[in-house]
Structures are given as C-alpha cells and as structure tokens.
Amino acid sequence: MKKMNPRSGRDSVALGKFGGLDIYKLISDPVEISKKAALFEDENEGFRNFIQAQDAQMVDDRVASILPKVEEGIDCTACGACCRELMINVTEDEIEHISKVLHQDSRSFKEAHIEQSTSGEVMVMNTIPCHFLADSKCSVYENRFTECREFPHLHKPNLSGRMFGTLMHYGRCPIIYNVIEILKNELNFITEKKD
Ligand code: SF4
Ligand code: SF4
16 A cells, blocks of 8 residues: 655555554655655655754664665665766785785786876776776776775764755765655655645
8 A cells, every 4th residue: 555645645655554563665766766855855854854854873773674675776886876976095915815816916006097186095987987887887896995884984983963965965876865765655744734
C-alpha cells in the first residue's frame, strides 16, 4: 500500500509493513532524484533544522538500521555519480599503494593524476570524472581511496551535525536520497504546506 503524506500531498517512499517492518520502494533513477531534489529544497532545509533538534544518537541509530537496506537495493556500479562529479582527496600512502598496484613509480603517478595545494598538504585527483572511472565502474575498485570507500559517509556518527554536507549530495547520490526520505518517513517529519 502506497502512503501519501496528507499535508505535503507528496508520495512517501513507504509501501507498507511486512512482519512489523516498513517496506520501502527505493528510487535510483538519477533524473527523478535530481527533479525531486529541486522540488524538496525547502523541505530539506526544514528537515535539517528538524534533525538538528532531535537526539543525535537516536538519529544515528535510525540511520544505522536504514542504511544496510538501502545499500542492498542501490547498485553503486550502475551509478558512479560520486566518481563522475566529486573531487577525490588522496593521501601520500594511498598514492604509494596505487602506484605499486599500477606498476608505476609514485612520482610519475603524481605528475599524471594528482593536483596538490601550495602547501602540499592537500592532494586531489586532477580529473573530474575520476581518471579511474570506466563505464560507471571503478577500474581500481579493490584499491580505491579511503574517500571513495567512505562516501556518502552515512555510517559515521553525528549525522545531525553533518546534515548540511549530506544534503549537498542529496540530489546526486541515490543512497543519500533514499536514506533521507526513509528517515523523514520514520521520524514522522511533515512539512507545512505553503499556500
Ligand atoms: S578511484 Fe574509483 S571509486 Fe574512487 S573516484 Fe575514482 S573511479 Fe570512483
Ligand atoms: S555512493 Fe552514491 S553517488 Fe556514489 S555510486 Fe553509490 S549511489 Fe552513486
């Protein structure tokens, strides 16, 4: 059964309950997610304030229970949006490691693929999309960088304090989109309809 949020007039993602658990329809189409992100911009700002007023541990516990279900239903290899659109930070150790894997010396690797801040403290991949993305798949997946492994950072504590950064990627990352929409649903977040 599809539920309708009575006050915003918007479909929620909850389909119903099975064995006491909510069953959700996940959305993975990037065009649809991008359109909804534009539509829900104000709502998300309200949700950010709402989340920040909640108990931070309760929010993290909810996310911890939602995230595995969403990750199971979203195929990152069919998406690759973060690899196509984000700047990837890398460390000296990671450069050493990936250079060995690719049978290159780290200096040549850096010259070809890395941009450094003037102080040399920050290093990023020098291409967006990432040089290692091939057909929406990572060609060095087993050896990808920590930043790649950790995005979209929803497994980390204190989501309440990181809502701004998380919502920046809401319209791009289907995992974030679905987790946030399910969270809105589970926490009974309802926005006032503006006349
Ligand atoms: S290294 Fe792989 S996972 Fe990381 S951004 Fe590049 S393609 Fe994506
Ligand atoms: S982490 Fe998000 S943006 Fe990156 S590939 Fe997976 S679903 Fe797409």
